[in-house]
Amino acid sequence: MEFHEQSTSEKSVVEVKVMTTNGYPRINIEFTPQTTILQFKENLAEKAQCLSKQMRLSNPGNGKRIDQLPDTELVANILRPPITLILCICPIDAKKPTSSIPEEAAESNNSDELAVDAVRQQVRDDYNRWAPVYDTGVNPTRDLEGEALRRIINETIQLGKDNKLDLPPLLNILEVGCGTGKNSAYFLSDEFITTVTTLPYADGARFHHTGIDLSPEMLAIAKQRFITHPSTYFCLGDITQQWESFLTHEHHAFDLIAYSLVLEHIENLDHIFAESARFLKRGGLVYLGELHPIKQYLGTKARFDAEGSGGKMDGSDGTTIVRCFVHHMSDFIHSAEKHGLQLLRMEEFFDDDSKLSANSVYNGIKVPRILALLFQKK
Numbered sequence: 001m002e003f004h005e006q007s008t009s010e011k012s013v014v015e016v017k018v019m020t021t022n023g024y025p026r027i028n029i030e031f032t033p034q035t036t037i038l039q040f041k042e043n044l045a046e047k048a049q050c051l052s053k054q055m056r057l058s059n060p061g062n063g064k065r066i067d068q069l070p071d072t073e074l075v076a077n078i079l080r081p082p083i084t085l086i087l088c089i090c091p092i093d094a095k096k097p098t099s100s101i102p103e104e105a106a107e108s109n110n111s112d113e114l115a116v117d118a119v120r121q122q123v124r125d126d127y128n129r130w131a132p133v134y135d136t137g138v139n140p141t142r143d144l145e146g147e148a149l150r151r152i153i154n155e156t157i158q159l160g161k162d163n164k165l166d167l168p169p170l171l172n173i174l175e176v177g178c179g180t181g182k183n184s185a186y187f188l189s190d191e192f193i194t195t196v197t198t199l200p201y202a203d204g205a206r207f208h209h210t211g212i213d214l215s216p217e218m219l220a221i222a223k224q225r226f227i228t229h230p231s232t233y234f235c236l237g238d239i240t241q242q243w244e245s246f247l248t249h250e251h252h253a254f255d256l257i258a259y260s261l262v263l264e265h266i267e268n269l270d271h272i273f274a275e276s277a278r279f280l281k282r283g284g285l286v287y288l289g290e291l292h293p294i295k296q297y298l299g300t301k302a303r304f305d306a307e308g309s310g311g312k313m314d315g316s317d318g319t320t321i322v323r324c325f326v327h328h329m330s331d332f333i334h335s336a337e338k339h340g341l342q343l344l345r346m347e348e349f350f351d352d353d354s355k356l357s358a359n360s361v362y363n364g365i366k367v368p369r370i371l372a373l374l375f376q377k378k
């Protein structure tokens with residue numbers, strides 16, 4: 001289930017799409033400032049459950065089942081003012097042409113209908129298949145990157161506290177390619193939120209986290225994990241498109257944009273850094289944690305077998321190798337600089353000696369697994 005929110009001064013409209021066997025019905029729930037979030041969520045959960053079970057809707061749709069409703073839009077009914085339920089049935093547009101629209105805004109960001117080009121489609125399909133075993137498979141890259149992120153961000157916050165770095169308080173965070181929420185767990189922990197909201201320069205502002213991902217199946221796991229968390233919003237989106245196509249809510253000026261193991265799937269870094277700079281506050285940070293380019297030169301790629309672990313590097317055992325692009329270290333740094341993002345810190349993370357694998361060592365030299373870069377918007 002996806003949803004996004006648009007606010008005006010008088011009312012808010014939330015569009016919800018719920019996957020059913022018949023496609024992606026949309027529910028628009030309109031609510032006034034008097035409607036509490038809890039009421040809204042309960043309302044939403046109730047409608048979503050109703051739709052996903054293909055039950056009869058008691059009021060809208062004249063008692064017809066969803067799968068009997070016309071494919072085109074149906075404005076069903078007004079429940080009772082001031083809450084309006086509008087039910088629309090949208091056919092799955094699986095045959096939407098994909099090759100001509102890679103850089104265009106998706107016409108709708110919150111469903112599997114997301115219009116993407118062929119590369120994105122392949123990456124999305126692979127991550128959809130990886131999702132059920134992504135968290136459980138043996139994956140040293142996933143785990144070490146998590147450690148890198150926590151270390152770099154914690155140390156950076158400390159530098160801000162000690163007045164050694166001029167920083168915004170990291171209260172508004174965009175996690176790009178959040179996947180199943182491995183790092184969302186860190187950002188949404190009580191410890192992290194308490195730290196950033198009690199910084200002397202936080203000025204009592206509220207904390208907000210946004211997670212965005214291309215794969216509905218990866219995202220669904222993250223959403224389920226944090227379903228009751230009051231300070232997060234997860235949405236489907238493709239970062240190779242204009243970011244307005246998915247960042248449609250009010251939290252637009254970010255203090256931190258974090259990428260963990262995402263940019264190896266992106267060919268054009270320039271677009272990503274341009275958009276990051278556009279959506280960052282002045283002084284805001286971009287964190288990147290990537291499979292180290294040296295590992296990539298040696299043939300390592302994002303890949304998974306049926307258990308979610310990395311199988312053979314050439315895929316000969318049925319292992320799926322996700323489409324990747326090699327970026328040199330200087331590619332990241334030059335592209336970021338071009339868009340006003342200055343390198344603050346560069347770190348390399350290595351496997352523990354106890355966990356070395358065959359390709360952790362090259363000619364007797366330990367190869368770094370993770371490259372972590374931290375940039376600041378000037």
Ligand SMILES: C[S@@+](CC[C@H](N)C(=O)[O-])C[C@H]1O[C@@H](n2cnc3c(N)ncnc32)[C@H](O)[C@@H]1O
Nearest residue numbers: 127177178179182213214215218238239260261
């Ligand atoms: C290796 S996973 C990393 C997930 C998570 N950040 C982590 O560290 O565990 C890469 C993620 O990037 C997402 N991704 C790839 N291309 C993307 C794109 N163009 N837009 C948004 N997300 C994308 C994938 O769907 C996937 O969930």
